[in-house]
Amino acid sequence: xxxxxxxxxxxQRALQQDITAFDAQYRQFESHWVQGVMxxxxxxxxxxxxxxxxxxxxxxxxxxxxxxxxSESAAVDYVAQSMKREEFRILVxxxxxxxxxxxxxxxxxxxxxxxxxQLPMLRILIDEFGSANPKRMHTTLYLNLLRELAMPxxxxxxxxxxxxxxxxxxxxxxxxxxxAEDPSYFAGAITYLESVIPFFFPCYVDACKRLxxxxxxxxxxxxxxxxxxxLEGKRLLLxxxxxxxxxxxxxxYGVRFSQQITLDAFEQAVHKARTQKELQHAHSAA
Numbered sequence: 001x002x003x004x005x006x007x008x009x010x011x012q013r014a015l016q017q018d019i020t021a022f023d024a025q026y027r028q029f030e031s032h033w034v035q036g037v038m039x040x041x042x043x044x045x046x047x048x049x050x051x052x053x054x055x056x057x058x059x060x061x062x063x064x065x066x067x068x069x070x071s072e073s074a075a076v077d078y079v080a081q082s083m084k085r086e087e088f089r090i091l092v093x094x095x096x097x098x099x100x101x102x103x104x105x106x107x108x109x110x111x112x113x114x115x116x117x118q119l120p121m122l123r124i125l126i127d128e129f130g131s132a133n134p135k136r137m138h139t140t141l142y143l144n145l146l147r148e149l150a151m152p153x154x155x156x157x158x159x160x161x162x163x164x165x166x167x168x169x170x171x172x173x174x175x176x177x178x179x180a181e182d183p184s185y186f187a188g189a190i191t192y193l194e195s196v197i198p199f200f201f202p203c204y205v206d207a208c209k210r211l212x213x214x215x216x217x218x219x220x221x222x223x224x225x226x227x228x229x230x231l232e233g234k235r236l237l238l239x240x241x242x243x244x245x246x247x248x249x250x251x252x253y254g255v256r257f258s259q260q261i262t263l264d265a266f267e268q269a270v271h272k273a274r275t276q277k278e279l280q281h282a283h284s285a286a
Contacts, residue, residue, distance in 0.1 A: 002029045004167035008097070009159065011174045019108070019178070027179075033168075034175055034257070041256045051248040054241035058234050061192055061255055068259075069199035075270040080206040087273040088207055089149050094166040094269035096151075096158040099142030099218065103128035105173040106190075112183045117239035120232040124194070127225050141218035148215040151279075161280070163272055169265035172258060180254075184247040187240055188254030191233030193262065197226040 002025065010026045051057050079091065092099075106125055110118050130136030146153055176186040201219045208216035240246035 002026065004033075004164045004171055005159065007033075007171050008167045011171060015104075022179070030171070030175060030179065037257055037260055038253060041253060041260065045253075045256065048249045048252045051252055054237055054246060054248070057188070057237060057248050057251055058191075060252065061188070061195060064255065064259070065192070065195045065199065068196055075267050076200070076203045078270060078274070080203040081210075083207055083211075083270075083273065084277075085211050085213075086278040088211060088213075089151060089279050090273035090276055091269050092145060092149060092151065093158060093279060094162050094265070094272065095169070096142070096146065097155060097162065097166065097170050099145075100139055100153075100155045100158075101170070102138040102142065105177050107177075109177040109183055109186050112177075113236075114240065114243040114245060116243060117187075117236050117245075120235040120239065121190075124190070124229050124232050127229065136221075138218060138221070141215070141221060144215040145213070145218050148213060163265075163268055165261075165265045165268040168261055172261045176254065176258075182247050182250045183245075184240065184250040185254035185257070187233070187236050187246065188251030189258035191230065191237055191251075192255040192258055194226045194229035194233045196259075198223050198230070201226075 007026055007030055014021055047060050051060060103125060110121060113121060128138050134140060143153055176189055180186060201223050204219035205216055205223060237246060
């Protein structure tokens with residue numbers, strides 16, 4: 001039976017060898033996964049039918065983010081206030097595949113966007129890669145965190161250890177950029193993520209300060225820069241609307257899809273950290 005881990009490994013092989021080579025069984029698995037999430041969202045969604053303009057969409061995203069920011073979360077509170085160092089290492093482990101390949105799948109959305117919409121996306125990418133400063137690349141910041149926590153730096157180490165929901169978090173970006181039928185899904189998803197992270201990542205920063213972890217910059221940098229990336233996401237939506245290639249409903253379901261996958265990955269990672277307590281078969285990075 002295929003899993004999100006298998007899908008991730010197939011995505012990686014395709015990126016490294018032939019991006020057009022995507023086996024039918026994996027495509028079917030991915031389609032079934034995405035369709036299942038979308039159908040569940042449609043059953044509970046009351047917003048998509050009310051979106052008539054791009055401003056309606058932007059307002060809906062802002063409202064969703066504010067509701068999320070103002071909502072109590074036991075998982076967020078636990079990370080910020082109570083999570084022990086060994087548990088935090090598990091949390092870092094669960095998102096290592098994303099941190100170690102930060103934004104690399106985003107390249108593939110560029111040719112699918114009209115030129116005017118490529119510009120705000122390019123500005124986001126420039127920041128993700130440290131504005132051409134290797135020391136400021138977000139992946140470098142994650143590597144610094146792994147080093148301080150005495151965790152392996154090899155991406156393949158984590159392939160054997162993380163949960164299915166953590167693989168799904170990374171796999172969403174391959175689908176959104178490469179195989180979603182309309183780039184509107186990605187445009188909605190990236191705008192949501194860039195908008196919510198400044199409200200979501202402070203729990204990581206608080207945990208690092210409480211635990212005496214100096215390499216907090218992966219999290220604190222996102223808290224700062226993603227305020228600006230949220231604006232770029234909205235410019236992306238506006239540019240697509242002006243070019244008459246933004247599907248408001250699909251963009252909204254991109255928002256909701258990414259919200260569901262991201263929250264599930266975080267909740268499952270915190271649960272794993274609290275129940276497992278310490279890394280299994282961990283060893284210091286070379």
